[in-house]
Amino acid sequence: MLDMNQIVGSHDIVLLTLDTLRFDVAQRELAQGNLPVLSRYISAWQPRHSPGSFTYAAHHAIFAGFFPTEIDNPAAPRLMAVDFNGSRTIDPRTRVFNEANIVAGLAQAGYFTLCIGGVGFFNKKTPLGMTLPGLFQQSYWAENTGVTDPASTFNQIEMAKQLLDQQQGQKAFLFINVSAIHQPNYFYQYSNKQPDDIESHGAALRYVDSQLANLFDYFKQRRNTLFILCSDHGTCYGEQGYVGHRLAHNNVWTVPYAEFIQRAVVE
Template identity: 35%
Template structure:
């Protein structure tokens, strides 16, 4: 008789059974905690670690240390399909004790996930949160979220609400400021009416990013990549404060979907497999409300 669990090695079943995370997602969701999922598109792990160690990202550093992880894809499209289905970047240095925040049932790992994971039946955990009363909101950045093409409509359609504007595009130096301003507006309109699950694609680091170094000529480098991350760090608390002001708890996920190359091994950009592209930073933490 067919059993989807037969598709996965028994050793992985054991890791699922024992892989309870530090946060109980079921309790958080039952208590209507907001969920904020921030992707810093294209952020490389090595540069994230470099800036963290040097103290150049004090606001992000306040919330924790980056975990060195392996992305599920080498560009935005595959990585997001995986993450929206519960397959977040996996820690590279601990391949045995893998934990899951969101557990998809019946895809080879059984129906019962880790005790603290939110198990879901829908195509995405986002849809399952919507079915539990969450207002799910997508704030787009790169063109995969722009609602202006067939592919650009796929990810936004996974949310109850989706927003994109040319001012949010990666070619706009102030894109993150524009996103935060818009988020402040739409969150003020809700005024605590229901819990929010919000995804934000922050595209500051994505090509082009040379303009984050004053006077730099066109052409991105590891230096301009790092400068773009510092630009984000200077603004991240402005974003988090919007959720603090709701008065409730917010579970925050911050990670990259893939890295990008600047000539390493003759490689440029991403959408190919290379350690720099496949290795990404990840963190999550619980944010308390101010009220």
């Protein structure tokens, strides 16, 4: 486990939730060599259990420090946590905050906190759509960062870079809710509109991978950076008659997780 008490205050931190990404598809695409950018940093995804079966629930837990848990050891120490009595997942390497969530905790530690929204729970159009973005000092959402735009990941990364350029001297906590894999995703695989399926799900992940070098290279020019990549939940495409998420199925609960440190190349 990383020592987050050494990382917080010295590194930028980037959290990417690959919304709706299933573990089996993520691992298949990596093993088949279809994710050339991510494969520079990870050799395999960790299978973990999501804290929620849909975006809103899972992100509330994640922002409280409850990232997807190790399947064989759900009481494994956590990277970051919010102080409360009775937690068995806090370790000397865990960064514990006194604030209500890790976003506020990182802000108190001197971080500029930035949310680039994706799916509807981040669209800022209603009080509900403001709840999760409202945790951050700055948040952004537009139609071209949402689920209906085939270039959403490119647009999200470009917006993040523009906003971070205004905060060059400050450590950053960047969160991007990557929306491309969430339905609809048929347009990454098929030329005509049709139901999403497991193949378009994988094709959407390949599209996301094709955009990530732009993000990773950007942070190489800032400072050492901790990247945390995970899905918030998976989804079903007809397995045992189930379609979608917000349901108890292994393809919903089992999600991919990875973390790594990228060293800066700046002098």
